Amino acid sequence: MLKKYAHLLSSLIISFVYLFSLSANSTEQMWPGSEYSPSIPTFKAVLGYDVGERITNYGDMLRYFEALERAAPKQIRLFEYGRTWEGRKLIYAAIGNRDVIANLDGFADKMQKLSDPRITDKSAAKALIDQLPSSVWLGYGVHGNEISSTDAAMMTAYHLLAAPNETTNQKILKNTLVFIDPLQNPDGRSRFTSRYYATVGMQHSDDRLSAEHNEPWPSGRSNHYLFDMNRDWLAITQPETAGRIRAMNHYRPLVVIDLHEMGGDSSYYFSPAAQPFNPHMTKTQIDNMTAIGKNHGKHFDRHGFDYFTREVFDAFYPGYGDSWPIFYGASASTYEVSSSRGEIFKKKTGEMLTYRDTVQRHFVASISTAEGVADNHNKLLNDYYNYQTSAIKVGKNNKERVYILPNKRNVAGSHRLAILMAQHGVEVKQADRDFKQCGKSYQAGAYFIDTAQPKGRFVKTTFTQQVDMSSAFVKEQERRRARKLDDEIYDVTGWSLPLMFDVDVDACSKAVKVASHLVESNDKLVGKVINPDATVAYLVPWGDMAAGRFLTAALQQNITLKSADKAFTLEDNQQFTAGTLIIEKRSNNDDLAAKIIEIAKNTGAQVQGVNSSWVTQGPSFGSSHTVTMTAPKIAMAWDNPVSSLSAGNTRFVIERQFNYPVTAIRTLTLKSADLSNYQVLILPSGDYKELLGISGADNIKQWVKRGGVLITLGRATQFAAEHDIALLDVKRERAFKGKEDDKSKTAEEPEGESMVDGQLFANKSELVSASENAKESPDFVAGVLANIEVDQEHWLTAGVHKNLTAIAYGNDIYTPIKLASGKNLAWFSDAENVLASGYLWAENKKQLAYKPYLIHQPMGRGMVIAFTQEPTTRAYLDGLNVMLMNTVFRSAAHATPLK
Template identity: 65%
Template sequence: MKIQKLLPVLSLVSAINFAVDAAPVTPLTSPVTTFAMWPGAQYASNIPTVKQVLGYDLGERITNDDDMLRYFDALAKAAPDRIKIFNYGQSWEGRQLIYAVIGKPATIAHLDQYAAEMQALADPRKTSEKQAQALIDKLPSSVWLEHSVHGNEISSTDAAMMTAYHLLASQNDAVIDKIFANTLVFIDPLQNPDGRNRFVNYYYQTVGMVPSSDRLSVEHNEPWPQGRSNHYLFDMNRDWLAITQPETAGRMKAMLHYHPNIVIDLHEMEGDSSYFFVPAANPFNPHMSKAQIANNTLVGKNNAKYFDRFGFDYFTHEVFDAFYPGYGDSWPTFFGASAATYEVASARGDWFRTATGKTITFPQTVQKHFVASISTAEMAADNRKKLLTDFYQYQQHAIEAGKDDSKERTFIIPGVRDAAGSHKLANLMARHGVEVKQADKPFSACGKDYPAGAYFIDTAQPRGRFVKTTFTKQVDMDQDFLKEQERRRARKLNDEIYDVTAWSLPLMFNIDTDACGKTVDVASHQLTVDAPLVGKVTHADAKVAYLVPWGDMAAGRFLTAALQAGLTIKSADKAFVTGDNTHYPAGSLIVEVKANPDNVADLVSKIAHDTGAQVTGVDSSWVSEGPSFGSENTVTMTAPNVAIAWDEPVSSLSAGSARFVVEQEFHWPVTAIRSDKLASANLSHYQVLILPSGDYTAALGKNGAANLKAWVAQGGVLITLADATRFATQPDISLLDVKQELAYQAPKEGEDKAASEAEAKDDKDNQDNRVPGQLIKSKAELITSIENDKETPDNVAGVLANVEVDQEHWLTAGVNPQVVSMVTGHDIYTPIKLASGKNVAWFADEKHLLASGYLWQENLKQLAYKPFLIYQPTGKGMVIGYTEDPTSRAYLDGLNVMLMNTIFRAAAHATPLR
């Protein structure tokens, strides 16, 4: 069969003609005819269209990353005085990340000056109100448009191209003239090029002779892991808090350079919906200002004006709240922008048939995002002075709020217990644009003494509100909103909590911080962004050994670097004290001089410098307390081959974050193996296998479980995360001897157990499906009567919970007595019996369990003392189960030492034939 033109289908023309073996085929009519994106627009001929550059009309084909770059480059060459393109980084797969700036020539020619003046406006400590007013009188307002952070949300990138073209090519258009006179427009056309190319490639590999509008069709059902996420399978819209991905880091740095007044993140949602724009849903983050919320309402009203004109359906404030500060539409709020999400119903291809039978097309979705973008720019132009004034006042109010806080004026990070984690947390805040200072001398504050090198953050600064929302342990949701959620839950309705309810960075890092109601008065210097933590070796010419205290990620990365360098390393299962009375925690590393190459001193010094580890050389192996270097309680570390389950049925987010943490945080390679291969594969090459969250029942089943059991028995270490632990506990799988609990049902008041049993027997014996009559006297009794006897605990959106850690087990060597984990979902497990294994870490008691967030009281009570980390030896190996995912979003840094132990110390304790 010969097909003259297979792709793309021309969504902007009325018909498509095909020739198959020269035989005529009846033309297939497109769901839409040609239409103008902005009816009545007149465009200059010197600005190239998409078709002139790429060979197809806008909306006719889903544009990939390379073509998008080509088009923006062509625009920049055609109008260099009104548009400039900047590179802000590279994706993991090496794709260029850009943003465009569009404005009047006088501003484009002096963008550095514009940025400097916005930075001045952003700091009232340096810029007086009179100076600020002079800047406000002359500066343009600004809009930053973010597109396609989720790679399979396809319309926004093409809308970015249309927005840029319309701004540059429009003639005799009062709206565009007004925008150029008053506003700068920043366009980030593609935040996630790796994910987008994954989607586009798949779509055009699977689409048929004519694209299908059927949601069942192959092109509408992407295979794992889909195009939503980036190379490491991160949902980058949740990465604005931890900044783990290079795409996020580059974008945030650029935004902090310019401080745009309005930031819009353009998304897609399921195809049966319409279009969402602000105002957002409840709850709002309490550290947002009223002016920001009011400006979002102005944005929404202007959008509504245009959507009414174009006949576009839309909705507002019913979903997509403004509570969590780690989204692309919320993080900019905390430098003073008015930020928002736009969501369009997606065609996820050329066209899509909705549940009501309506067909939506790709060009239509592009048009809606484009119209909303122009509308937003117009709002910024109409409200130039207001936006700039509100921006300056936001900084003023943030500073004043910090000064007025008598309890949390200053946050202090002592940096004593976990130097590497403390440094990373302080550096993370600096990357967020927060002023972080490091003491040059010891000091006292609020009755406590701190060493030189401690970090402190004064909240009386422009980014003070961001510090408050990320360092305060509890950020409360609106009480009326919470009451409504409890009412809905009582009615068995889904709650309206959109995402996690807790995100305190010190808790997630498991870092000690103190709050002081006063300023810190000590000689200090401001922490430089990305300043490295430099390690050192004390007594570098040691005769016997080099010792590395275990318990932070500097020591962890020292271990992995030393193993890759071929050094022989031991690790103590218990704490010990050397002859000079120096105490070393359990897990501490021992690099013996005689057991290693002659250049061991040089290798140790280099590794310590690069990893930030603190190393001490000793000339004697004498130990006064604890295990000696040659004790059976001191194990030799191995360099394990680590595998991870990949592809269906694994959660792509869990797989991506787990692989990222091991590879990029631990600096250790991981081999990804497709899950179905694990059912029969010879795994003897691997010492450790990680099963990320997922339901492996179909992919592995009994045969797969048997294969894993045999591998574990021969010395393998199997690590299960979250839902994978649920799979491991199933009765016919029995990799872990624990059970998943149903929701606890308290005995009903006055319940007669014998009568209940008799009633149950009557029900069973009754053959006509009738039961004895009952009287229901109140609505409360009605609700009680319809309760299920067997159901899972209610789902938890996401809270931070305290976890107690067994301090006498080798698996938790160097881990603090208490850590914090994220808790999501509804899984609660019985403790493992001593005959089978050990509950190595468990959730705290009911009174102390909740560290931050909002947790249903029934879940709180039932979760107390239930296992978090389970150890079950099997033959020469072991199964280690996490009941929650310790790598979630790669922002639970406080669990990294525990996870390192479950990989490296567990592999050292397994006993395969060597």
Template identity: 65%
Template sequence: MPIKTTLLASSIIAILSLSTASAMAAPLQATTSADSSSELWPNAQYAANIPTIKQVLGYHLGERITTHSDMLRYFEALAKAAPDRIKLFDYGTTWEGRQLIYAAIAKPDTLAHLDQFSADMQQLADPRKTNKQQAQKLIKQLPSSVWLEHSVHGNEISSTDAAMMTAYHLLATQNDAMVDKIFANTVVFIDPLQNPDGRMRFINFYYQTVGLQPSSDRLSVEHNEPWPRGRSNHYLFDMNRDWLTITQPETAGRIKALLKYKPNIVVDLHEMQGDASYFFVPAADPINPHMSKTQIANNTLVGKNNAKYFDEFGFDYYTREVFDGFYPGYGDSWPTFYGASAATYEVASARGDHFKKTNGDILTFIDTVQKHFVASLATAETAADHREKLLTDFYQYQVDAIKAGKDDDERSFILPASDDLAGSHKLATLMAKHGVEVRQADKAFSACGKDYSAGAYVIDTAQPRGRFVKTLFTQQVDMDKPFLTEQERRRARKLHDEIYDVTAWSLPLMYNVDSYSCDDAIDVASHSVSADAPLQGKVVNPNAKVAYLVPWGDMASGRFLTAALRQGIRVKSADKAFTTGDNHNYPAGSLIVEVKANDADLAAQVQQIANDTGAQVTGVDSSWVIKGPNFGSENTVTMSAPNVAMAWDEPTSSLNAGNTRYVIEQQFNWPVTAIRSAQLASANLSDYQVLILPSGDYSQALGESGAANLKNWVKQGGVLITLDDATRYASTPKAGLIDVQQELAYRAESKDGAPSDKADKSDSSDDNRVAGSLIKSHDELISRIETPQELPDHVSGVLANVEVDQEHWLTAGVKPEVVSLVIGNDMFTPIKLASGKNVAWFSDEKHLLASGYMWQQNRKQLAYKPFLIYQPTGNGMVIGYTQDPTARGYLDGLNVMLMNTIFRAAAHATPLR
């Protein structure tokens, strides 16, 4: 439906339409006013039969930030006006129910046979089916393709409007050699809005706060979004980091579409801080070593053509800084591993209508739209100019990937049918979602001297997606040595390092599943694993007379527990491992569902839950136990159905809050009540058994009275769980919620004879003078200028090994060693036995680093420091994580531990009744 324009909005539009920016230098002298789309590309001639944005939406491009619904209306209008050259496709629905689309723009003959184009690209993508001669024939006739991704971060607003302008320009332009060339040689795919939920959050905020006229002052409320900002989606995920584990529906649909067409060039259009200019490829160092030199060279071709047009328009830009090509989980890096050349474009953001830069220039919304529009056309032209080269390079990428897999010492990766069936299954089906060929063994086999049972998953890297498998399954992907040498040099000089994001992402480590490699191909009868293959649940002895037992330790058993509790089934859990009379062993935490304690239809309920969750269930006709606690022992607890609350809003980290809520609600299938943080200071929390404080500094939001309120609630039987920075807050003297302390950086003692930090005062009457001293080396200079008490150096993100106490009920069913992401510089003293217990801690210095790059001093100091802390208080307890166990929703290997800290902890608390 059209927007109903209010009087205030009408005034704003009138004012906006008067704003102009200074004209650009020759030879393309364009104005950035919003009066007409044609001014964004000088001398363009547009056909009257293609509707303008003004004709469809009632405002000129740049006068308003286009909403999701208006974007849909405009693309639908274009598709109606030119159905032979543009088609729209749905690729999913957001959590909040908004439609996700992409558009394909091509010459009529290509568009009419788009499915054939897809089929031909699939042929070209597999040299095992398509030989070189056949590939050359395809390359002669196929168009190249470019995929333009817009607004994955909802408050990066300009690219969606640029997407509309790009589509309009391609369809409406007449007598233009550039556009004719693009249609002759290229299919242009446009994903106009990757994150509608976040964008609408931003737009609603912006137009609710803008005044009689928009302000350019960066202090103005319209330029300062409230929590959680529009960057993230409904579950507050940064979806540009979701490409590895595909947790969000927006990402899943997008990946499926990209795999269908495998476009040759993929560009992700972003915004950055307003005082910058424009960034495009080549990317900064480091570059992922599994990218090919050809891909990097093709990115340079893209960048050079962008630069040509930016020079003509007089746009500033930069390359090879800040935005690197190392992490494979971005929208601009994931496509490289099916053979595309992919890139990030970043434009300085007005974050609204206009923004005053520190140099006094006024940056307008239409400025940012125009730059993305120009870059998009330049990129499409590059795809057209180099059609044959891009397709040839794409085919050769697949050939090289298969050869590399055959020659590799780790040709095959094997996920055994281990105790964590759910984890292995999830990882195998995830790889299938990525377009990787995964097979499951139909019978037992041996490989490289190790025996595997039937059901093991096998991935051969001698396949087109082999490089992708290598970069996700290899334990360590190294940054290049010159880059690391430079980072160590910068660190020694007390300069910030240039590591942009996490340096580790090995999926087997993050999922905490066993993974083995072999240098041979695996020859065993097997079947292909599909992306939607269900995990098969099983109930042995479905008509049990006494109880149903569910081994604890994977997410299938976890989801069995939550499903049972939500259906009102009475469930017990053993604090210790036990062995039944028929010699079956069950780990600590295993679930016990007694027949007599539940309703008559229990057997049917158990069977249905097992089918739904993939849980492995065994019915027993006797409660006799030959080792460990009996079903009626005090070492078994009755599981409760806890009401779980979570702090929400400032000062929580929106990402941590959203990631944690997602994990609990969507992976655990358990509801969470979000409560504004400030309300926790005085709220009556007696209705809740568990309260989670996501990462954040709550000292101001809660104050001493809030901390006292939480303490009292815990003493009455509540379970308080603190994550990451919230544990730091909980450890402060004013909060006094957990008896640990944050550590400063460890400094080795000074050598004998080194000058004291407290130099003697001279005899001068000037109290600011001190006695002279000698500095004999650069190292001594550094030691003299260091702050005596400072925090450890910041770590960008590594995977670290964590050792787990196997004799505490809080870690029942958790493996002896798990892996955590470590980011930042928080390290804590171990809790004393008089106060509680360190139930998980980082490994020793030698074994601490599982993957990634970590400063040596941090590795030394972090060794044996606590990861999970338990402190009983009255009838309840405080449980502190010193790192974030739900980061990006991809640390599945910590989910059982997190479930324990919610459900087993609630069962062990003794709230007053």
């Protein structure tokens, strides 16, 4: 009984502390000393609760900003910059003095002029700088379950509008334009808030074990397609990212901040960032963020907030929200606050962290940032202009000044990369005539990018094959690894876009001078039908995504078509690649020609009409090596234990890049479900064994034997390869240790004994050697681009380029499959050439060499196809899409399910 009352008393004390903290931290206490005008509506007036009392949902956030605009239309304007996949409006707010807000288009126009020294000389730039306000872009909530930043955005807007006479605000509003993107991920936040409040009972729990603090799959971090949108700035696959980049390229804010949350036991992080820095950043940009960080330190000390800098969150990968802006000349950083992941959280120290605490810290950092920008008004504008000038100068002196995309092989990939770069704000040109450059000839239609332009550094960091981390940082990571300490590499170390897109690119030191036109981000790939009045068939050469999208469109329009397993030549010496689509008129309706023309137009595919089916080499149209394509029904494992990123990325690639529907099935359902309605089942990366077990694996195995196609990605291949699961006849490898002499061997403990024979160590290295595990996995790899080679004589790799680039991540390395069981269809290159871009441990290079990447194993009337790594990571490995299409569509055509 005493225990019961003690527990009740403890709960009451926690509740009292929580409620007291709310009342003690009213709006007026968020920035002590502020006096707020009653003409600007408060949280309470619009939403019915005070700042930090409740986690604001998407609809209330929108309602509050609209109320602020109605109350102060001359100081704040709202703009829509896109819609999410689920239809939610994405907005940003511009806040400043009346003159600036009244002429935002004029501000944008002047910033565009300041952005290009080729049209604005130093004298004109000085005149612009004298007229322009400085600007800052504050981005909140890119991860939907990092909740405090959106309420901090609302408080920041309220504070700037309602307290114009507060000393700091006076400085800001005098010469600075503040952009607020209050919620970058509405779909993810909506998922979080609805689930969070559904778990709350009589009182909020501070216990990290409670349902409130443990989100169900897939969590609110990601957007509708389960993308980590803080990694989408390079590939721009999601509408949220595309709209944001469009807006930022329009205004070119001088300082950009991305506000996040981290573990609840931490404090607060702000710039300067950790090592390594991207070498294409400038010292000035780093120094500017350090100066703003010092300003935060002053305010955090005043408020009594703990913080840290430099220890984590590097600035190396160019695809983050705090790194992408650097490459148009901004100074940028990420901020991270300890997360309550609810309304109250008990830290390991016993301290109670309230939601209001986290909101206040982000709010103070936001105002401090704007103040730092205001204090450095002229410097930031001058630094921005000087960045553009130096970018052009550096570009002119580059040995690889110009990158040329010949646009012969993988035309769709070259086009996709060209318009992506245009979307980034890069000047991309397409030649109108044939030309010669650096000893090579190029045809009209080739794309070229000159790095002697304001965005030249961005081109350099995304097009060059290798971007090196500093030698000191690499040396330290090797030292840590030798000591068996975790490395400090935060994210991928390789991201060369031409490699990832499987696009040929040449580099030249001289500027291209040829008649050309600028590529626009909305340019469409032009499809073409040669001989639309063909009497026999239409052929679509296989090998790029234009042909791939042609296939999915044709299947969904019930067009009957075939695909050749091998290359073939017609009697007029026209040659066609393996995988070429064959659409025969005899098998289709009379309106076939019209459909072909329309599909080609919409997909960009090149189609050749033919009047004869006579083949002189390779399989004929009626050969058994020319299979009829089917429209497969595709199922995908969804829910725990699937990696939400792998599932979302893969579903996005198939649905939005292949334009073909996928059915998501709860993973547990697969344990006993009748899958006979599906031809293809995809298991994204995940740890399936405990949930599905042997019985679930057997259910899938029987479906495969009856004619199903099972595709495993990444860690799902671990599951398939488990000896008691036996879906795939390969094994994971332990780390290769090489030969060891007797002295360095670890003494083996005899079974059943608690003591072993004594050992003599002569030096520390022998101690280290004896301490190592005899059986351990290879060292973990943060993520590099690796070269793979592709078997060119199998129907599953028809039309796939013989050399591709993939991501190698983690420490999974597999034995080759034996020929008695299947075939290795793609494998990593030799040790000297396996690394395409990034940093790979020497031992991993050796062990990864010639190990399988793509494995095919027949099973009954169906098959298992395993990717040992994930081909859909971040949906930016476009060069692997034809291979993935083959595993989905050509495999379904080759399976022989029971009717």
